[in-house]
Amino acid sequence: MPLRLILRNLLKRPLRFTxxxxxxxxxxxxxxxxQSLVVALDAGVREAKSDRIVVQSAVSLFVGxxxxxxxxxxxxxxxxxxxxxxxxxxxxxxxxGFFAQFGVDTDRLLEVYDxxxxxxxxxxxxxxxxTHCLIGKGLVQRYGWEPGSRIPLxxxxxxxxxxxxxxxxxxxxxxxxxxxIDENTMFFDFRxxxxxxxxxxxxxxxxxxxxxxxxxxxxAVRVMAQVDSMFExxxxxxxxxxxxxxxxxxxxxxxxxxxFVSSIGGGVLAAIALAVLNTMIMAGRExxxxxxxxxxxxxxxxxxxxxxxxxxxxxxxxxxxxGLGLARLASGPISMVLSTQFPGYEVTPGxxxxxxxxxxxxxxxxxxxxxxxxxxxxVVDALRGEA
Amino acid sequence: xxxxxxxxxxVSRIYRRGGEQLHALDKVDLKIEAGSFYAFMGPSGxxxxxxxxxxxxxxxxxEGSLSVAGQPLAAxxxxxxxxxxxxxxxxxxxxxxxxxxxxARDNVxxxxxxxxxxxxxxxxxxxxxxxxxxxxxxxxxxxxxxxxGQQQRVAIARSIVxxxxxxxxxxxxxxxxRAAADSVLDLLGRLHEQLDKTILMVTHDPxxxxxxxxxxxxxxxxxxxxxxxxxxxxx
Ligand SMILES: Nc1ncnc2c1ncn2[C@@H]1O[C@H](COP(=O)(O)OP(=O)(O)O)[C@@H](O)[C@H]1O
Ligand SMILES: [Mg+2]
Numbered sequence: 117m118p119l120r121l122i123l124r125n126l127l128k129r130p131l132r133f134t135x136x137x138x139x140x141x142x143x144x145x146x147x148x149x150x151q152s153l154v155v156a157l158d159a160g161v162r163e164a165k166s167d168r169i170v171v172q173s174a175v176s177l178f179v180g181x182x183x184x185x186x187x188x189x190x191x192x193x194x195x196x197x198x199x200x201x202x203x204x205x206x207x208x209x210x211x212x213g214f215f216a217q218f219g220v221d222t223d224r225l226l227e228v229y230d231x232x233x234x235x236x237x238x239x240x241x242x243x244x245x246x247t248h249c250l251i252g253k254g255l256v257q258r259y260g261w262e263p264g265s266r267i268p269l270x271x272x273x274x275x276x277x278x279x280x281x282x283x284x285x286x287x288x289x290x291x292x293x294x295x296x297i298d299e300n301t302m303f304f305d306f307r308x309x310x311x312x313x314x315x316x317x318x319x320x321x322x323x324x325x326x327x328x329x330x331x332x333x334x335x336a337v338r339v340m341a342q343v344d345s346m347f348e349x350x351x352x353x354x355x356x357x358x359x360x361x362x363x364x365x366x367x368x369x370x371x372x373x374x375x376f377v378s379s380i381g382g383g384v385l386a387a388i389a390l391a392v393l394n395t396m397i398m399a400g401r402e403x404x405x406x407x408x409x410x411x412x413x414x415x416x417x418x419x420x421x422x423x424x425x426x427x428x429x430x431x432x433x434x435x436x437x438x439g440l441g442l443a444r445l446a447s448g449p450i451s452m453v454l455s456t457q458f459p460g461y462e463v464t465p466g467x468x469x470x471x472x473x474x475x476x477x478x479x480x481x482x483x484x485x486x487x488x489x490x491x492x493x494x495v496v497d498a499l500r501g502e503a
Numbered sequence: 504x505x506x507x508x509x510x511x512x513x514v515s516r517i518y519r520r521g522g523e524q525l526h527a528l529d530k531v532d533l534k535i536e537a538g539s540f541y542a543f544m545g546p547s548g549x550x551x552x553x554x555x556x557x558x559x560x561x562x563x564x565x566e567g568s569l570s571v572a573g574q575p576l577a578a579x580x581x582x583x584x585x586x587x588x589x590x591x592x593x594x595x596x597x598x599x600x601x602x603x604x605x606x607a608r609d610n611v612x613x614x615x616x617x618x619x620x621x622x623x624x625x626x627x628x629x630x631x632x633x634x635x636x637x638x639x640x641x642x643x644x645x646x647x648x649x650x651x652g653q654q655q656r657v658a659i660a661r662s663i664v665x666x667x668x669x670x671x672x673x674x675x676x677x678x679x680x681r682a683a684a685d686s687v688l689d690l691l692g693r694l695h696e697q698l699d700k701t702i703l704m705v706t707h708d709p710x711x712x713x714x715x716x717x718x719x720x721x722x723x724x725x726x727x728x729x730x731x732x733x734x735x736x737x738x
Binding site: 118120121124125128405406408409410411412413414415416417494495496499 | 556559561562581582585586587588589590594596600601602603604605609613614616617661
């Protein structure tokens with residue numbers, strides 16, 4: 117029956133109950149989404165491989181490196197493979213149809229990125245034609261492409277002279293186990309780019325970055341230092357970084373956004389906690405007489421404490437539960453919408469657990485004040501209506 | 504002669520407001536035999552409620568001693584007093600004091616949660632108490648769906664459901680019209696006569712006091728007189 121008392125008292129004011137539970141639901145939902153965004157932002161850094169090194173121009177990411185560097189880099193001891201990786205900057209249909217494309221050495225792709233698993237088509241098919249490409253599963257879901265599909269892309273960086281789009285043909289579909297390689301990327305043969313540009317008369321062709329795979333047990337720091345010094349007196353000086361550092365550049369380009377996002381979440385929670393506290397204090401005051409009655413009948417201080425705290429906990433569990441449910445349901449659509457900006461967006465059990473703990477903590481904080489007051493209430497004062 | 508059920512010796516309850524002291528009760532001596540029916544009368548503020556609350560263990564005296572059934576209440580902890588109250592004391596208040604969100608049946612059943620009874624036994628006891636006050640057909644009503652007289656009868660059912668030795672009623676008819684008041688007085692009289700309950704009732708109404716065996720007069724916290732009523736009226 118104390119349970120019935122908890123329930124009935126909560127439901128006594130249906131509007132207040134619904135509004136408060138709704139506020140909690142939204143707060144928990146928001147916290148799940150914000151927290152998942154932060155997790156997604158960091159995924160590339162967190163899941164970066166320590167046996168990969170990225171070589172870029174020392175000047176800027178937007179300056180290319182001579183093709184001749186590739187074989188020189190491979191002479192450094194401990195470097196197993198160096199692969200060209202050129203950002204293509206293509207746009208499909210209109211600017212909303214944006215995803216990442218890279219021109220790569222297709223024969224080295226799977227050696228350097230061993231988390232890539234081709235699930236349809238094959239590496240042979242990819243290498244069988246110049247315009248062939250490998251696309252991630254996410255792109256299949258987004259555009260419905262399949263092996264054989266033709267993909268026309270306009271590049272912001274590389275034009276074909278006659279203004280016509282670059283044509284690609286899907287030769288394979290991949291999945292990836294790590295956030296370093298998301299499933300919304302397209303890889304194609306660097307030679308397609310190179311040959312088309314040469315045919316147009318361009319002579320200075322370069323590669324954006326080189327991705328190195330180093331042998332197990334190799335000292336990555338030593339390799340990076342050696343690569344850096346190798347081109348110190350060349351036309352293009354280079355900067356070698358670990359994959360984690362390289363990925364972190366992109367996160368830091370966003371400045372303090374992760375911190376900012378977390379702060380917003382925290383602020384929302386604090387506001388909601390105060391609102392729930394207010395509701396529970398009001399409910400507690402309304403139930404002063406009930407508390408006096410219960411105590412007069414012989415119920416202990418502990419029981420009335422539990423009745424008041426129980427209302428807050430129940431309210432917050434319910435609101436929180438709905439919020440978690442909403443976050444789960446919405447995670448599919450949200451990750452679709454954010455697939456290019458936040459490729460790793462996923463509401464993980466960890467995030468759900470955190471949000472649930474937060475909802476319960478709010479229930480505890482908001483419930484303890486009125487519960488403590490009820491516990492301390494003197495029967496005589498409560499019944500005289502002086503409490 | 505057996506020991507009286509309730510013994511007060513020099514009991515005072517003093518409230519301090521600023522520098523002043525207010526003696527809500529001032530050195531009250533009183534002995535009450537088990538199974539008797541007492542009415543407490545006196546002007547507003549004379550300490551009637553304070554006295555009843557002390558006897559029921561809702562409040563503690565500042566001076567003097569108070570024992571019930573040979574047990575000095577001062578020796579009991581708060582939790583012990585609560586336990587004793589649950590089993591031995593029934594309260595009826597002027598404002599009924601039912602829990603608004605619970606049905607009449609649940610209100611009556613509430614004190615039984617503190618007794619070692621099964622759910623079925625609780626149901627049965629509650630049904631029996633409601634029958635005693637003539638409200639079996641209103642068991643599922645919320646207090647707000649009942650008249651004042653009916654609410655007070657539910658409160659009486661709640662006070663009796665644990666089969667306590669005494670019932671403390673603080674102006675139980677104060678908010679009721681005459682007909683409802685009569686039925687409440689009739690009920691209390693029957694609890695006294697048929698079930699042998701000790702009844703202590705605060706009242707302003709001389710007609711109500713006439714139902715009791717003794718009338719205690721209080722004024723400014725002092726016990727003025729205890730009158731024996733040779734022929735208690737049947738309400
Ligand atoms: N909690 C309290 N604080 C201060 N004064 C109180 C308190 N309770 C009762 N009193 C005072 O004690 C006196 C007796 O009160 P009470 O027993 O309620 O009187 P009655 O029931 O006879 O009307 C009154 O003067 C009242 O104002
Ligand atoms: Mg009074």
